[in-house]
Amino acid sequence: MTSASSTVSAPASIRSVPPESPLVDVMQGAARWEIPVHEHGLIALVDAMPRLVPQGKTGDFAIVQAARVSYGEGTKQVSEDRGLVRYLMRHRHSTPFEMVEFKFHVVMPIFIARQWIRHRTANVNEYSARYSIVPDRFYRPSIENIRQQSSTNRQGGDQPVDVGTAEEFLRLLEEAESSYTRYIGLTERGVARELARTALPVSVYTEWYWKCDLHNIFHFLSLRMDPHAQKEIQDYANAMYRLIQPIVPVAAEAFEDYRLNAMHLTSLEIEALRTGEPLKTTNKREIAEWDAKRARLGR
Ligand SMILES: Cc1cc2nc3c(=O)[nH]c(=O)nc-3n(C[C@H](O)[C@H](O)[C@H](O)COP(=O)(O)OP(=O)(O)OC[C@H]3O[C@@H](n4cnc5c(N)ncnc54)[C@H](O)[C@@H]3O)c2cc1C
Known part of the structure; x- marks a missing residue:
């Protein structure tokens, strides 16, 4: 039996081909890039594919590399790479964008997770509240974010409610949060965590790892950065965009021009x-x- 090694080396039977030029890390050696969202939430980029790109390139490199399999080598000038990426985006030639992937760690309230999980093309692994105690973290909007029901959009809210109503809503949230002490008490008395959690409100936080390819991330972002999406998930989507934009600046620019701000x-x-x-x-x-x-x- 061979023992596991702590470093990876290709077996002699595999031809290991060195890169044509030195490779650089698109995340500049960081373990994660993290953006806090609201009081208790966050979104962190924890990995990317491609993680290593030839010096002087960005993650857009993987899109161009894949597209050239179908379009042939052509020229390799950076400006032409940009033209190619923009052409692919305009013509909805989506598979080259699937060659880029990002993995995120997200901490968000359950009511946001419910909207997020509807995006079926990602790979998800969530915190288990059957296995572990739910941490004491609840979402509370800031007072100016307590919105009136919109009269034009039945799903949305717009202007802030008056201060008295906002304060009453915050008291209601506080009451819902007070279930946490009883939740802990009842788990200590032996109630199964999988049942005890059902008494917690949807403002309680969960967390997951979420991995998705760039084509489907752009689809997610086009829906969730849109002003019709709930403000709270928009905040996460905007933060996600800030994390990936520096890694795929050319694709991101094309996304803004031909999807996000298009009509x-x-x-x-x-x-x-x-x-x-x-x-x-x-x-x-x-x-x-x-x-x-x-x-x-x-x-
Ligand atoms: C503003 C807003 C309001 C919403 N309101 C509601 C609501 O009231 N009720 C509600 O239930 N949902 C609601 N949703 C969720 C919405 O209906 C979608 O489920 C969600 O946006 C995910 O979109 P998607 O299916 O395109 O994305 P993904 O699941 O990421 O899929 C991406 C694309 O892959 C393809 N695909 C994925 N899976 C399949 C499959 N099994 N079969 C065929 N094609 C597939 C489709 O082309 C799809 O567009 C709302 C979403 C938004 C943005």
Whole structure:
């Protein structure tokens, strides 16, 4: 039996090919890049693929490398790499973007985790509240973030509520948090952790490792950085974007230009734009959406 070695070396039967130029770490040797979110939360980038790139390149290198398998070698100028990445993004040629992956450690309240987990294309490993005691951490919005129900968006909130109402809401949250002491007490008296946790509110924090490829991260970000997403998950999505942007600056710029800040027009909208006539529908929501787009277009 061979004993496990603490370092990796390729067996003699494997040809180990040295890099053409020195490789550099896209995370500059750090164990993690971390951004705090709200009072108790955080998102940390803990690994990336590619982690090592040729000197003078960024993580965008892996996108270009994959795309050139299909498009041929062509030239290798940096400016042309940029053009290629932007072409791929514009034409939704997504698989080269899947060659880049990021792994995050995220600490977030359960109500955010519920929204996040709907993104099915990631690999997730979550803290087990059956196995361990849930830590004493609860999300409380700042008072100016206690929002009124929006009158136009049934899922959203907008302006802050008055101070008295906000204070009452904070008292309600505090009451919900007070269940924690009883949760601990009952686990000490023998109630199974898997059952005791059911008495905790959705403002309690959980944590997980979340690994996803860049194509699907951009999909996640386009939905969750959007102003229609709940503010609290937007805060995490914006922090995630800040973590990956320096590693894939060219893809990130293309994402901003062609996805995040771009606009999709329906055939009815194109017709209205072309003829200058009203949108041919009586659907109020669709008309409101068209009005918002026209405002952005300055029409
Ligand atoms: C503002 C907002 C409001 C929302 N409101 C609600 C709500 O009220 N109720 C609710 O239930 N959800 C709601 N959601 C969640 C939403 O419906 C999606 O589940 C979530 O955004 C994940 O999107 P996705 O499926 O495209 O992403 P992912 O799961 O990451 O999938 C990415 C893409 O992969 C493909 N894909 C993944 N899995 C499959 C599969 N099994 N079969 C076929 N294709 C697949 C699809 O093309 C998909 O677009 C909301 C989301 C947002 C952003």
